[in-house]
Amino acid sequence: MRWSRYFWHTSKEEPSDAEAPSHKLLLKGGFIKQVSAGIYELTPPGLRVLRKIEGVVRKEMDRSGAQEVLLTVLNPAELWKETGRWELYGRELFTLKDRNGREYCLGPTQEEEVTDLVRSFVRSYRQLPVVLYQIQVKFRDEKRPRFGLIRGREFIMKDAYSFDADQFSAMISYESMKFAYERIFKKLRLKTLMVEASVGTIGGISSHEFVVLTDYGEARVAYCEGCGYAGNAEVVKLPKNGEEEEEEKPLMELETPHTDTIEKLSSFLRVPSRKIIKSVLYLVDGSKPILFLIRGDRNVDENKVEAVLGTENFRLAEDKEVRELLKTEKGFIGPFNLPPSVRVYWDNSTYGLKNVVIAFNRPNYHYVNANPRRDFSYGEFVDVCEVEEGDPCPKCGAPLRVSKGLELGHIFLLGTRYSEPMKAFYRDPQGQEKPIVMGCYGIGISRCMSALVEQYHDEKGIKWPTPVAPFELDLICVNTSDPQQREVADKLYLLAEEMGIETIYDDRDESPGFKFADADLCGFPYRLVVGKKVKEGKVELQDRHRGERQDLDIDRAVDELKALIEKDRQTP
């Protein structure tokens, strides 16, 4: 491809609307163009990268036995009503009506559609298992789109769905998909972590996420450097500690004005926050009060709360509601003399504490040196504590590391969540009608593009790994008005193309610095510079990843380059 005729336009200015490196560099490098919040167009080079990522994914999916389909973007509401998700999915669902008033959504994920497809053909266990996948545009009206392609409202996803006759068979499908994912990310050269993930309210059996560790992700990931355990923070179980060995001091009732936060209370009483029991009031379905007691230095993880309550329809009580329900003020809530309607849960972190500070629903007062059994009794224990760095690994007990992660892939053993309500049944060998056991498996293709830039860039620009680079080689003619350079560059270009090297030939009539800067920005793994040294029969090869340069004989340059690229395509 000759750059002088290629629709690729980079910018010298830093894009003002971008924050994340990947967002900045993809915009500046002319790979994407924003249309609206969370909606981006891909330019020719941007699409080339995306297609390469798709190619890797497609190849591994096919190899795993999955079969590609193309479902529709526009989906009738009826299917979504069968599973109840028309309501459950909420405002994130893009919906519209046709001219006759029939309702549709733009697919955010397509369990309903694919289940409908399968149920219309599958009758017998003999037709199972089957795994279908597609690479398709998806729509989610995100509350807050951000960071370019990382969280978009329109994005490209690979979604796969497995259909098996029974649980055991479904687990085999699940495991084989897990291996396929590991191969995919390895081939994309993305350093991902496979973490245990939440099965959520859907009631699945198993779930794993593939995340890259980066500040520009929305997930919190805990991992153990000792034994290799890794989990999404919301699924990492935190156990009870042993009882503190401490002499029980006499209980006191102290006036504690203006201490409506743990921090204020801690400094007022000169007591560490871990010796305070915090009470957090939630309302389920907008009315049912649930009180969580947790150690003062820890926070409630609402994802864990969701698991405990079995619903996501809950929220913190407002100040006014605290007053009405508990006749006290925020900051002075405690487990004493509560109305019977209040359900109380003790987080594991509160177990075994001695001589704690705890409120008793009287504004501006706290108990000091309260002790379990003597002054209060525990109730039901749960784990709703947000995991923090240093918490014990659930497998080996070593201190955990916690990091922000970006979820690139998610695999999910669904069970019969969709097949049952949608009546996707088959006949087993005994002639019994049974629901198909399903799994679903996503990869954010466009998100991978951002993740690659996050992992491969420097101050100057992107450093695409060879398997996903828009072009493997950038052939630069330094001075296009020098006939000799021009002639050599033209020749090398044709030769490189001939040899099957994906080449962009920078034949633009621009200054050398301009072309070098673009080369760095756009991230080609290899660069061949045709400049002054042609007089000595040499051209210069530059490696973007290693930063190395070497002079090659003009006649042998493409051959040597070909060998390098060939090797680079293969590994690992």
Next chain:
RNA sequence: CGGGGUGUGGCUCAGGUGGCAGAGCGCCUGCUUCGGGAGCAGGAGGUCAGGGGUUCAAGUCCCCUCACCCCGACCA
């Protein structure tokens, strides 16, 4: 959803207290230049996000709307 910020040429931005619409980059023309975002000269390019108001006069002051970016997801 809540909070904050921004909106002026294609891009990045400047335009105290109201008084002729600006710069750099990019673009076009010409000449020069050619190994790290070149130089000189000339030129084109604007509904100052949109609407309403105050005023002799609004990019600037007031109100409303919209768009985009960022932060937080309410921790008692």
